[in-house]
Amino acid sequence: MSHHVVFLDHEGIGPSVKVPQLPFVHTWTSYSYSSPEDLVGRLQDATVALTCSVPLRTEHLQQLPKLKMISLALTGTDIVDLDYCHEHGIxxxxxxGYAANTVAEHVIAMMFELLRRPSSYHRLMQKIHRGEVSPRNIYFDFRIRDVAGKTLGIIGNGVIARRLAELARGLGMKVLFYDKGGEFSGTGFVPLEQVLTCSDVLSVNVPLTDETRNMLGARELAQMKRDAILINTARGGIVNEAALIDALLNETIGGAALDVLVNEPVDIDDPIFQLIDRDNFILNPHVAWSSEDAMQGLIDKALNNIVQFANGETPQFAIQKVTA
Incomplete structure (x- = not known):
């Protein structure tokens, strides 16, 4: 059987990433990006859809009788209506786990930036060079703190969380976990309140679900140390952004670094930009996952899923229907 494969948004992988050739009879069409209005027309004859971020909802899928497979070039599955797919054999x-090390390293980089402040002092030297600040013999403009000996609290226990813990222990940090699902317990697993009150650095590494939405709000942030920093590389919405803005403006926590927001792509009028010029705040545009190494592994595995499907196999990473 010949397949027609449509890549809906190849802009989702970097220009250095090489897309492997599929070793079976097929036709291939690739688009830089596909809007919701484009989907039905572009997938009308497709048997396989490959997407990095373009959602496929029931209203689209109902109009695509030839579609037999959707390969998601990402970990999350919330952009596809899985119930419809399971009911109709798609x-x-x-x-x-493709970005476990990549995201964990990004957390570490953000942590170092907020504790050690290298970029803050670099910007200070730029001001000195421009004559905006007079040179001095000693500089204490930004507080510098060691990483070793600090406590890292991790909300989550997936592959990213475990890799982050490994890296943090290598730096001499103590690690605490909060596992909301309650599946894991024992040494290092503590109640949420203890993670909040004991952590010098708090990292969010859980998926966005109905249970985790606004998991960290005003009450939880108020339990953190006044000099603790919060890092979210998971999903926007787990941390209540209004509460975080308030906590930083009122200096009830020491700093925050966000790679994710509720509204992505961010609008220039988003309230989060109230914090953008603060030296204890970092905002990234959802890039923690996107190292060249991780993206190459991502597309290789996404295409391998298609190869397994075309060979009549059940793909290794097929999403199974959840039964009660």
């Missing part, structure tokens, strides 16, 4: 695959 195989859906994802790529779990």
């Amino acid at each position: 195989v859906v695959t994802n790529v779990p």
Whole structure:
């Protein structure tokens, strides 16, 4: 059987990433990006859809009788209506854990930036060079703190959380976990209140679900140390952004670094930009996952899922229907 494969948004992978050739009879069409209005027309004859971020909802899928497989070039599955796919025999695959090291390293980088402040002092030297600030013998403009000996609290226990813990322990940090699902317990797993009150650095590493939405709000942030920093590389919405803005403006926590927001792409009028010029705040545009190494592994595995499907196999990373 010949397949027609449509890549809906190749802009989702970097220009250095090489897309492997599929080793079976097929036709291939690739688009830089596909809007919701484009989907039905572009997938009308497709048997396989490959997407990095373009959602496929029931209203689209109902109009695509030839579609047999959706390969998600990402870990999350919330951009596809899985119930419809399971009911109509459409195989859906994802790529779990491809950015475990990448995201964990990004957390560490953000942590170092907020504790050690190298970029803050670099910007100070730029001001000195421009004559905006007079040179001095000693500089204490920004507080510098050691990483070793600090406590890292991790909300989550997936592959990213575990890799982050490994890196943090290598730096001499103590690690505490809060596992909301309650599946894991024992040494290092503590109640949320203890993670909040004991952590010098708090990292969010759980998926966005109905249970985790606004998991960290005003009450939880108020329990953190006044000099603790919060890092979210998971999903926007787990941290209540209004509460975080308030906590930083009122200096009830020491700093925050966000790679994710509720509204992405961010609007220039988003309230989060109230914090953008603060030296204890970092905002990134959802890039923690996107190292060249991780993206290459991502597309390789997403395409391998398609190869397995075309060979009549059940793909290794097929999303199974959840039964009660």
